[in-house]
Amino acid sequence: MDGVPxxxxxxxxxxxxSYSDLAATRRxxxxxxxxxxxxxxxxxxxxxxxxxxxxxxxxxxxxNSTAGSVHEVYDLLAAGGLTITGEAVERIEHCLLGLPGATxxxxxxxxxxxxxxxxxxxxxxxxxxxxxxPAFDTAGAARAVRxxxxxxxxxxxxxxxxxxxxxxxxxxSIQSQEGNFTRFVELARAEARSAPPRGQAGDGPRKTSxxxxxxxxxxxxxxxxxxxxxxxxxxxxxxxRPLPAAPWEYxxxxxxxxxxxxxxxxxxxxxxxxxTAELRVLxxxxxxxxxx
Amino acid sequence: MDGVPxxxxxxxxxxxxSYSDLAATRRxxxxxxxxxxxxxxxxxxxxxxxxxxxxxxxxxxxxNSTAGSVHEVYDLLAAGGLTITGEAVERIEHCLLGLPGATxxxxxxxxxxxxxxxxxxxxxxxxxxxxxxPAFDTAGAARAVRxxxxxxxxxxxxxxxxxxxxxxxxxxSIQSQEGNFTRFVELARAEARSAPPRGQAGDGPRKTSxxxxxxxxxxxxxxxxxxxxxxxxxxxxxxxRPLPAAPWEYxxxxxxxxxxxxxxxxxxxxxxxxxTAELRVLxxxxxxxxxx
Numbered sequence: 001m002d003g004v005p006x007x008x009x010x011x012x013x014x015x016x017x018s019y020s021d022l023a024a025t026r027r028x029x030x031x032x033x034x035x036x037x038x039x040x041x042x043x044x045x046x047x048x049x050x051x052x053x054x055x056x057x058x059x060x061x062x063x064n065s066t067a068g069s070v071h072e073v074y075d076l077l078a079a080g081g082l083t084i085t086g087e088a089v090e091r092i093e094h095c096l097l098g099l100p101g102a103t104x105x106x107x108x109x110x111x112x113x114x115x116x117x118x119x120x121x122x123x124x125x126x127x128x129x130x131x132x133x134p135a136f137d138t139a140g141a142a143r144a145v146r147x148x149x150x151x152x153x154x155x156x157x158x159x160x161x162x163x164x165x166x167x168x169x170x171x172x173s174i175q176s177q178e179g180n181f182t183r184f185v186e187l188a189r190a191e192a193r194s195a196p197p198r199g200q201a202g203d204g205p206r207k208t209s210x211x212x213x214x215x216x217x218x219x220x221x222x223x224x225x226x227x228x229x230x231x232x233x234x235x236x237x238x239x240x241r242p243l244p245a246a247p248w249e250y251x252x253x254x255x256x257x258x259x260x261x262x263x264x265x266x267x268x269x270x271x272x273x274x275x276t277a278e279l280r281v282l283x284x285x286x287x288x289x290x291x292x
Numbered sequence: 293m294d295g296v297p298x299x300x301x302x303x304x305x306x307x308x309x310s311y312s313d314l315a316a317t318r319r320x321x322x323x324x325x326x327x328x329x330x331x332x333x334x335x336x337x338x339x340x341x342x343x344x345x346x347x348x349x350x351x352x353x354x355x356n357s358t359a360g361s362v363h364e365v366y367d368l369l370a371a372g373g374l375t376i377t378g379e380a381v382e383r384i385e386h387c388l389l390g391l392p393g394a395t396x397x398x399x400x401x402x403x404x405x406x407x408x409x410x411x412x413x414x415x416x417x418x419x420x421x422x423x424x425x426p427a428f429d430t431a432g433a434a435r436a437v438r439x440x441x442x443x444x445x446x447x448x449x450x451x452x453x454x455x456x457x458x459x460x461x462x463x464x465s466i467q468s469q470e471g472n473f474t475r476f477v478e479l480a481r482a483e484a485r486s487a488p489p490r491g492q493a494g495d496g497p498r499k500t501s502x503x504x505x506x507x508x509x510x511x512x513x514x515x516x517x518x519x520x521x522x523x524x525x526x527x528x529x530x531x532x533r534p535l536p537a538a539p540w541e542y543x544x545x546x547x548x549x550x551x552x553x554x555x556x557x558x559x560x561x562x563x564x565x566x567x568t569a570e571l572r573v574l575x576x577x578x579x580x581x582x583x584x
């Protein structure tokens with residue numbers, strides 16, 4: 001112990017320059033001792049890195065304002081052993097990137113993930129000489145443009161990918177829909193649950209994520225929400241998830257303001273346990289400020 | 293009027309052999325007078341075809357058991373002028389397709405939508421000589437394999453795509469997760485709301501889809517659910533949608549058993565109107581049987 005803090009190892013899904021990399025870079029920018037970000041090929045690999053101790057935590061997307069919840073990350077949480085210790089909200093701003101010297105008029109094809117291409121549909125329609133080509137991910141598209149060295153190729157990706165791959169921003173904020181946000185959650189080993197909140201003062205407002213399984217009968221969910229409402233606990237998210245394997249049970253994801261270990265949520269949860277087939281606290285953590 | 297029914301024109305999103313094409317083919321197979329299916333490049337184009345009268349209806353995906361709700365289709369419904377007149381549930385079974393004479397061992401690369409490739413992660417890991425390559429959609433990947441005429445190329449797509457593009461099924465049901473279902477909704481012009489249900493007997497159980505906007509205060513949603521539960525109306529789906537433009541209001545999607553124009557739902561809705569900032573009935577329609 002020489003007093004110099006070790007860098008925090010944080011897993012994310014994707015490659016350098018991705019939106020996940022950007023979210024992690026921002027979140028841990030001011031951490032004493034620094035941070036080492038590790039890109040993983042899949043969400044599962046990032047979760048595995050945390051479970052095995054290779055990484056202290058993982059920052060994974062859980063919800064996007066246009067594409068919805070990332071069910072795969074909920075499934076990893078449901079599988080156990082992990083807890084949510086924090087959240088971060090990032091604005092997604094797609095940029096058109098090219099090699100230095102390239103121009104929008106000189107481009108012939110644009111690479112990106114099909115979802116990003118579709119989110120930039122209006123821009124592509126207004127520039128009909130740009131042929132859209134699918135790629136695995138936005139940052140990978142930027143890397144491919146750099147690798148090809150062809151000034152007639154562009155990529156749709158975040159601004160961070162330009163710096164990482166030596167590209168220039170030819171057009172910015174080209175998505176059709178204003179206000180595209182992704183919410184990320186920080187996952188740590190379940191033992192970390194009672195640890196002080198990471199990277200943020202512990203005194204601000206807190207939030208709790210729950211997973212419920214309810215019997216399929218009128219009023220089951222109403223009773224749960226009534227138990228929360230009666231104590232003034234505010235919902236910030238509620239979603240049912242079809243469970244094909246069990247057609248008469250429903251799984252719900254809930255986010256509630258407050259901490260599961262503090263009142264009024266603690267006694268609301270004590271009441272809810274009796275109303276549900278399953279109640280899992282996925283984590284209580286500091287609430288993120290809205291994105292810039 | 294010669295008594296011969298005209299074919300029904302149905303818009304879907306995608307190309308021939310896609311999962312949407314398959315869902316539409318099954319749904320309208322026994323319609324007297326037949327059906328003409330029209331593939332559209334985007335959800336918006338399919339909705340536009342209905343609004344303009346080019347198509348009688350559109351069959352669009354609204355929810356997938358692993359990927360979640362298709363927010364873009366909800367947004368098209370929220371924009372008005374359309375109503376849900378029916379639903380269909382399809383099991384998604386990914387197959388590995390190749391040219392006649394191709395073998396799994398002889399393949400070198402596999403094309404598909406990134407999401408389909410990721411859903412077949414276990415299969416690809418067990419066959420490490422297969423290089424995954426991104427494509428815009430599953431059926432387009434099958435078409436590309438046919439176009440290239442290269443027996444070392446495969447595609448991950450539905451079984452229907454094999455027949456359409458003259459390919460053979462080299463492996464079936466290769467998705468990692470059992471039970472991948474997509475729910476499709478049939479959209480028609482809003483005037484069609486009171487018309488008799490299409491393509492199905494009108495006497496079976498019905499279902500109503502609602503869109504609500506609620507003030508951000510504890511108990512707002514609990515009161516809505518209580519109004520439904522008190523009348524025995526069963527929820528089959530509930531989802532909150534973040535609205536970045538209005539951070540203090542929440543939009544909810546609800547599916548409820550029953551018809552909005554019949555009791556007990558009619559009086560529940562009359563009560564709910566007073567509890568919500570906005571209440572929209574997106575449609576009442578015959579409930580689909582579960583997928584085969």
